[in-house]
Amino acid sequence: MSGLDFVTTRLETALGWGRKFSLFHYPFITACCGMEYMSAACAHFDIDRFGAGLTRFSPRQADLLLVVGTITHKLAPVLRTVYDQMLEPKWVIAFGACTVSGGIYQNYAVVQGIDRIIPVDVYIPGCPPRPEMVLDGLLKLQDKIQHQKQDWRWARKP
């Protein structure tokens, strides 16, 4: 049994390593933070260096949801649906002040933080955040993925 435990631990590490360096992200972009996302995604700052370069435009192929920009109550069901369509394992980054807390908007229209709709793994504040902050947030998410309990197909469920 002790040998099996050893293998399981190694598999966890391997899975974490594989997952954190192959983040296929779905950009859910609604507002001005999109410019900063483009900057972070393109050659100058290049999130591809961290294995997150493959943008998928279908939530079913993505495992990282990047919520970039103001989310209104009108749009909230759409975001919820996109999140629900993603397959496990999945992670969410709240990109920019609006997604973190509603930002400068506190009125009838804007959701006061997307964590009121979907679970969020990493918050990147800023209006908009610098690409360096985005990369820092991405590294923090990778760290989280590496150290979290890995779920896999034949894993024993408690």
Add this chain to the structure above:
Amino acid sequence: MGQEALIDLLREKLGAAVRDVSVSLGDDVVVLDPGSVRPALAALREKPFDYAVLLDMTCVDYAAGEGRFELVYHLYSLSRNVRLRLKASVPAGDPAVASLTGLWKNADWLEREIFDMFGVRFDGHPDLKRLLTYEGFEGHPLRKSYPWRLAQPRIPMKDDV
């Protein structure tokens, strides 16, 4: 014909419908009787005024007073390169004014937006329904009487922290 002469002509044509004329930052501002908005703008669209473009249409809620909602029309004349601002106040009880959709097609969505945000009715509008907010939204969010920060979520939300 100069701009001043045209304003005089406008007074002559519309008579008592013109309540006030002033100049703001180089552009003429005309305050109209709300009942005569439609004929006044129909006249302004034609020569010699020739305000062919309805640039924008909006509304202001002054919260108190008889004419609570003030509609603001911005016209532009391509041939003469001048702008004109028209204002008309409508009462709070059942704010309504004639629709301009027959004169300018873009009035359609502008009026729907004003209806959505302020609840001003436009008589003669072909399809007066909300433009920006969603189905099931109650009230008109840009009215001063709309509760501050009142959201109307469409899906369940976690409560405020």
